[in-house]
Amino acid sequence: MELYFSPLACSLATRIAFYEAGYDARYMQVDTKRKQVLGGGDFFEINPLGQVPVLRTDEGALLFENTAILPYVADRLPAAKLAPAGGFERARLQQWLGFISTELHKALFVPMLDPAAPDDVKRYAREKVALRMSVLERHLSAREWLLDAFGVADIYLAVVLNWARYCDVDIAHWPAVHAYFKRALARPALARAFEEEMTLYREALARENA
Template identity: 55%
Template structure:
């Protein structure tokens, strides 16, 4: 398997899941602003929408969309216990993946991270309390979203991590703050986060230098 990722984007959840499963995989960084892989290939030739994660499997087939990719990883490595095996348990997992993807990732965090108008950002921030409060309530007295660590936890950790660069303060919800700290100490999460943080810093510095050089050329 080959995972196309961007540092600290939602593809971090798949890296966590792969590490948790002890899976053999290769990782290709994608610059989403330039739509280029680290080797210089056109990423849109791999995924026309230019989104991560994109997981290449046997025969060169590409699977996209976070929920689908995470469930495939869980299915491929059942011994890791990343997804329940019973029907109701799987439905609960899908419930969490859908909720995280729609109510948190797309509805709350994406507008706050994107170059959206101020009114859009204000709207997203105003509606953050309800879904975050709901998750915090479900985590009261629980270590994970389900009975054990699952791909839903990998996804939730990834999304909540974006709070660091938004006005959202997880300390408002002690259960969420404790959950995030607890998962950050998990070996698979700690490894994935440390590796991608280093790449994120390098990517940010690279874009900053590029922007500065472009401004200098414009002035000249």
């Protein structure tokens, strides 16, 4: 499988899933400002929205959106046990992926991180932080992970929580969430992926400022 990614973007979640599974994927870095694949190629030809992640399957099909890609990767690499196989637990996985995608990723962090977002939009997003973090705090106060075992929902949530520091959101205000985030970062696959993509991010900044 092949992943189109941008360093430290939400596409990092799929890289982590591959690392957790010990899968040797191919990685295609994207300049999301210029909408170019590094080494050449118009990224709009891959994804008409110009957004990462994009997964190219072994059969050559393209798949968009974390909520689709992460369960697909988990199903293709079942030995890693990154997602429930079916039933109610699978529905709960979809619930959490939806929550992370819509209530955290898009509703909070996209406007707060977007330098072009108007101040009133950023303020509106910031006003939503406490309620959504309190939902996580209650759920995680008596649990190690979002579901009964670590999986793709935890990977996605860890990636999104990592953005909090860049938005002046201190997750230490929610002790269970903070402890959860530290547990996730202690996993070797996450530590490796974050370190590698931070290096790629710094290299991309250097190219941009050259």
